[in-house]
Amino acid sequence: xxxxIQNPRYQVTQFGKPVTLSCSQTLNHNVMYWYQQKSSQAxxxxxxxxxxxxxxxxxxxxxxxxxxxxxxxxxxxxRSPGLGDAAMYLCATSRAQGHNEQFFGPGTRLxxx
Amino acid sequence: xxKTTQPTSMDCAEGRAANLPCNHSTISGNEYVYWYRQIHxxxxxxxxxxxxxxxxxxxxxxxxxxxxxxxTLILPHATLRDTAVYYCIVRVWGNNNDMRFGAGTRLxxxx
Numbered sequence: 001x002x003x004x005i006q007n008p009r010y011q012v013t014q015f016g017k018p019v020t021l022s023c024s025q026t027l028n029h030n031v032m033y034w035y036q037q038k039s040s041q042a043x044x045x046x047x048x049x050x051x052x053x054x055x056x057x058x059x060x061x062x063x064x065x066x067x068x069x070x071x072x073x074x075x076x077x078x079r080s081p082g083l084g085d086a087a088m089y090l091c092a093t094s095r096a097q098g099h100n101e102q103f104f105g106p107g108t109r110l111x112x113x
Numbered sequence: 114x115x116k117t118t119q120p121t122s123m124d125c126a127e128g129r130a131a132n133l134p135c136n137h138s139t140i141s142g143n144e145y146v147y148w149y150r151q152i153h154x155x156x157x158x159x160x161x162x163x164x165x166x167x168x169x170x171x172x173x174x175x176x177x178x179x180x181x182x183x184x185t186l187i188l189p190h191a192t193l194r195d196t197a198v199y200y201c202i203v204r205v206w207g208n209n210n211d212m213r214f215g216a217g218t219r220l221x222x223x224x
Contacts, residue, residue, distance in 0.1 A: 004156070033212075041216075042200065042214035042215060042216055042217060043151075043157065043214050044214070045212060045213070090156050090157070092156070092157075101159045101162075102149075102157075102159065102212060103159070104155075104156025104157050104158065105156050106154075106155055106156055107154075107155075107156050
């Protein structure tokens with residue numbers, strides 16, 4: 001009964017080759033988030049969707065885009081991955097109201113060759 | 114920038130209480146204290162949160178000082194599966210974009 005699902009768990013791409021990471025949720029939460037976590041560092045928020053409203057963090061590179069076609073799915077697109085984009089990418093969801101505890105998926109580890 | 118400071122690492126003996134401190138001296142009146150943990154190769158997991166009163170749930174207890182400038186997460190009977198990085202986060206109730214993870218404390222529970 002997984003609640004936040006990320007596929008694949010491991011993704012390998014080539015330098016400069018576009019890649020898409022996927023996230024789905026069974027919680028029917030309004031809000032979906034994408035975080036980047038580099039080795040031995042804390043997760044860093046890239047952006048989030050509140051329903052269909054996209055909210056970008058000020059320091060998120062333009063190379064990172066996101067799509068949310070419906071409540072259940074959210075995608076992270078990296079247009080031209082660089083070596084520095086190798087990281088764990090975490091998807092999370094929360095209700096919009098209240099203390100909005102975030103539920104995280106297991107993450108996708110991206111390797112850039 | 115993270116609004117909290119935590120020790121880099123701590124050890125705890127299995128079966129003993131683990132007390133993880135967090136300083137948040139610049140906390141605002143409308144900010145809550147949240148704790149998450151991240152077990153190796155997994156996503157972060159919510160543990161507990163509080164405003165000013167002490168809180169307890171099935172996972173842990175949260176003790177917040179009266180001036181709210183610091184708090185302590187207590188795992189009453191630590192097990193090996195509690196080995197993880199523990200993050201203390203201050204954020205406004207209901208905000209969707211202010212989950213700022215600091216470096217966290219790496220807790221190692223030893224047999």
